[in-house]
Each structure stands twice: as structure tokens, then as C-alpha cells.
Amino acid sequence: MNQPMILDGRKVATSIKEELKQTVESLSKQGVTPKLATILVGDNSSSKTYVQMKANACKKIGMESERIYLDEDTTTEELLDVITQLNEDDSVHGILLQHPVPAQIDERKAFDTIKLEKDVDGVTSHGFGSTAFQLNAYPCCTPAAIMKVIDFYDINVEGKHAIVIGRSPILGKPVSMMLLNRNATVTMSHSKTENLPELIKQADLVVAAVGKPNFVKGEWLKEGAVVLDAGYNEGNIGDVEYEACERQASAITPVPGGIGPVTIATLLQNTVEAASESLEKMNKINR
Ligand SMILES: NC(=O)C1=CN([C@@H]2O[C@H](COP(=O)(O)OP(=O)(O)OC[C@H]3O[C@@H](n4cnc5c(N)ncnc54)[C@H](OP(=O)(O)O)[C@@H]3O)[C@@H](O)[C@H]2O)C=CC1
Numbered sequence: 501m502n503q504p505m506i507l508d509g510r511k512v513a514t515s516i517k518e519e520l521k522q523t524v525e526s527l528s529k530q531g532v533t534p535k536l537a538t539i540l541v542g543d544n545s546s547s548k549t550y551v552q553m554k555a556n557a558c559k560k561i562g563m564e565s566e567r568i569y570l571d572e573d574t575t576t577e578e579l580l581d582v583i584t585q586l587n588e589d590d591s592v593h594g595i596l597l598q599h600p601v602p603a604q605i606d607e608r609k610a611f612d613t614i615k616l617e618k619d620v621d622g623v624t625s626h627g628f629g630s631t632a633f634q635l636n637a638y639p640c641c642t643p644a645a646i647m648k649v650i651d652f653y654d655i656n657v658e659g660k661h662a663i664v665i666g667r668s669p670i671l672g673k674p675v676s677m678m679l680l681n682r683n684a685t686v687t688m689s690h691s692k693t694e695n696l697p698e699l700i701k702q703a704d705l706v707v708a709a710v711g712k713p714n715f716v717k718g719e720w721l722k723e724g725a726v727v728l729d730a731g732y733n734e735g736n737i738g739d740v741e742y743e744a745c746e747r748q749a750s751a752i753t754p755v756p757g758g759i760g761p762v763t764i765a766t767l768l769q770n771t772v773e774a775a776s777e778s779l780e781k782m783n784k785i786n787r
């Protein structure tokens with residue numbers, strides 16, 4: 501039986517967080533404790549779990565966090581006010597608005613209200629554009645996590661055919677740009693894509709970002725494909741049918757224990773970097 505390499509996200513996350521702990525301690529000694537603010541609109545229970553996980557992860561490495569819950573019927577204006585207040589709050593270094601938001605809210609407008617220096621989740625148009633053009637900005641966390649797993653396990657993407665399933669602003673679209681920047685040949689697919697299984701069959705690397713449990717079937721894969729499952733559905737189920745895909749793949753991320761933990765580590769990393777930047781700025785002013 502085929503035994504693929506299991507891409508262990510917890511291992512990748514631990515190595516990132518170990519390093520962060522020391523930086524957080526040193527920043528705190530200098531009077532700046534990195535702080536992340538998360539905003540959740542509506543009471544989607546799994547979204548609540550994610551923001552709780554993010555808060556716990558902050559605490560574990562000595563960071564602070566603030567969780568803001570807004571009603572399901574919050575208007576765009578009300579949400580923009582909350583974001584503006586966080587933009588102006590010097591104790592907050594990073595802002596994360598949980599995607600998706602209820603339909604009445606203009607998500608793009610809300611994302612773009614986040615100050616670039618505090619966009620630790622890489623969701624602003626400016627952040628996305630900078631990432632696409634390989635300029636300096638915080639990369640979107642889950643896409644960056646996917647790239648970190650690829651790098652940690654030395655997976656070669658140059659010249660390879662990668663298919664990304666899903667094109668959301670926080671996942672499919674940015675990860676496609678990152679893969680392109682690494683010289684992969686990228687197919688972006690979505691709900692209107694025709695003949696998806698045939699396209700997947702041609703891919704050396706499959707990124708699943710659909711939001712549908714067990715969506716990618718084992719028989720769709722080319723033998724030896726690398727499978728990166730970013731999906732995280734009700735009941736801790738990924739977007740790929742794991743057992744069947746494991747038989748076809750040369751390497752695969754499990755769910756849980758794959759991309760998820762690395763996403764959180766990346767979010768912490770970006771927030772700590774934002775705090776360092778703000779300390780540097782303060783020191784310059786006081787000099
Ligand atoms: N591990 C982590 O850190 C993270 C995990 N996630 C998980 O990743 C998954 C995707 O999340 P997210 O990107 O936010 O989800 P969205 O719902 O925002 O986007 C889903 C995407 O999948 C596409 N899609 C839907 N159905 C099909 C189909 N039948 N064939 C091809 N494409 C399809 C949609 O296409 P269209 O654009 O045409 O509608 C859309 O682009 C979820 O399981 C989520 O929980 C998300 C973020 C972080």
C-alpha cells in the first residue's frame with residue numbers, strides 16, 4: 501500500500517511558536533505586549549470556536565487578545581465604527597475580522613477599513629496587492645501557512661501544476677498568487693468550473709479550499725500528487741476524502757493537525773511583527 505508523507509502542521513506550528521515566545525517576552529520587557537483583536541459578526545458556533553482558539557494561542561505565548569462579538573444584524577456602518585476604534589487604539593497591534601460575515605455587510609469595505617499596519621491577516625486590498633506583487637505586507641494567514649508547510653517539507657513547486665479549489669479572498673485567491681510567485685503553473689477553480697475532476701487529475705499539487713466536507717475524491721487525484729487540505733468543516737472534517745486520497749498521494753496534510761495550527765502560528769507571528777514595528781516607530785519619535 502502507498503504510504504504518503506504526512507505533513508504534520510503541529511510540528512511546523514510548534515517550531516514557529518517556540519521562537520515567538522522569546523520575542524514576545526523581550527517586547528513585553530520593553531513595555532509593548534503584542535495584542536490581537538478579533539471581531540466576529542453573528543453567532544456561527546464554529547466561528548466562535550476559531551476565535552476562541554486564536555485567543556488561547558495568544559495567551560500561551562504571552563500575548564494579549566481582545567474578542568469582539570457583534571450581533572448577526574450588525575450593519576456595515578456599525579462594523580466600520582468598531583474597526584476604526586481598533587485602528588486608533590495604540591494597544592492593539594493586529595485586527596482580524598472573521599470571514600465570512602453576514603450577507604448585509606459589505607465585507608470588502610470592512611476588510612479595507614483595517615489599517616495596513618494592523619492587517620495581520622492580510623485581507624485588505626492593499627495587503628493582497630502587495631502580496632501578489634511580492635511587496636512588503638503581512639501575508640494572508642492560511643495561504644501563508646500552506647506555503648510554510650510546503651517549505652518545511654521541502655516540496656518543490658517550481659514548474660509544477662498546482663490546482664487551487666476555491667477563490668475566497670482569504671484563501672483560494674491569495675494562495676494562487678503565492679504559488680504563482682513560486683513559479684508554479686496555477687489553475688484557479690471555483691463553483692462554476694466545469695470538469696473539475698479532470699483538471700485535478702492533471703495537477704501535481706492540489707490545494708483544497710472549498711468548505712465542503714470530503715469534497716475531493718481519491719480517484720480524482722493523479723498518482724503521487726501532493727495534497728494540501730485547508731478545509732475545516734463542522735466536526736473537524738477537511739475538504740478531501742482523507743483515506744482515499746492518502747492512497748493516491750505522495751504527501752498529504754491531515755485534518756486536524758495540518759494547515760489549521762500553522763494558520764494560527766502565522767497569525768501570531770504577524771501580530772508580533774506588527775508590535776515590533778510599532779515599538780520601533782515609538783522609539784524613533786522619542787529619540
Ligand atoms: N485552516 C484554516 O486556517 C482555514 C480554513 N478555512 C476552511 O477552508 C474552507 C474554505 O474556506 P473559505 O475560503 O473561507 O470559504 P468560502 O465559502 O468563502 O469559499 C469557498 C470557495 O469554494 C468554491 N466552491 C464552492 N463549491 C465548489 C465546487 N463545487 N467546486 C469548486 N469550487 C467550489 C466557491 O466558489 P465561488 O467563488 O464560485 O462561490 C468559493 O470560491 C472552509 O472549510 C473553511 O473552514 C478557511 C480559512 C482558514
Ligand SMILES: Nc1nc(=O)c2c([nH]1)NC[C@@H]1CN(c3ccc(C(=O)N[C@@H](CCC(=O)O)C(=O)O)cc3)C=[N+]21
Pocket residue numbers: 550553596597598599600621623641642670732736755756757758759760761762763764
Ligand atoms: N479572516 C479570517 N481569517 C482566518 O484565518 C479564518 C477566518 N477568517 N474564518 C474562519 C477560518 C477558519 N480558520 C481556522 C484556523 C485554525 C484552525 C485550527 O487550528 N484547527 C485545528 C483544530 C484544533 C481543534 O479543533 O482543537 C487543526 O486543524 O488541527 C481551524 C480553522 C481560520 N479562519
